[in-house]
Amino acid sequence: MVDPDRLGWNDRRASEMPPGEDLVxxxxxxxxxxxxxxLGMGDDLAEGARVSADLRDRASGRLDFPAVGDWVAVRPGAGPRGADLIEAVLPRTSLFVRRAPGRDPRPQVVGTNIDTVFIATSLDGDLNPRRLERYLAVVHGGDAEPVVLVTKTDLVSEGRELDRARALVASVAPGVEVVPTSVTTGEGLDRLVELIPEGRTAALVGSSGVGKSTIVNAMMGREVQQVAPTR
Structure with missing residues (x-):
């Protein structure tokens, strides 16, 4: 069973639940x-929940429907063929949206209720101040806390290269924590764990090839993300 408290459930969220003894x-x-x-309904993963007709009628657009990260009020087994029914989306503490693919102008929710966003950039040529600024703008706009991960520190032979990377990050992100990391040496991994205490939610973003999947696998202690060769 996945304890809801470990997922970020707290007294404030409990006070936001709509009335109904059968809602969880x-x-x-x-x-x-x-x-x-x-997650959080007793099984490791309760699959196939549906939006109730009432919630669908109340929704005025895409942003009113559930998205990854949302806390929802659920009526277990009340839907067709015993499906769980989502009756309400609880208030969000953060919201990340992007433009939908193609010509659809409507926003598409990427994730919600994220506390910390790790922005990964590597020392093997990926560090780009303009790209970093764009990531930071999105994170701040979504009301989350940014942390910059400078990855693959084992690839540099001199500390001066890491110092230059820190200075570059500080120039575009003053006050934002910078965590040098290397899965090869283990540098920085303990700090990442400290930054995600129980009950907090983190996201990891960055360009292809900066080591995101490798970091996730190292923190999980097993391969949960397929790692592609760096081109």
């Missing part, structure tokens, strides 16, 4: 077309 809280882990997989 859950958190959206995966969004499919018209269906959602939920």
């Amino acid at each position: 809280p859950a958190r959206v882990a995966v969004e499919h077309r018209g269906a959602y997989d939920l």
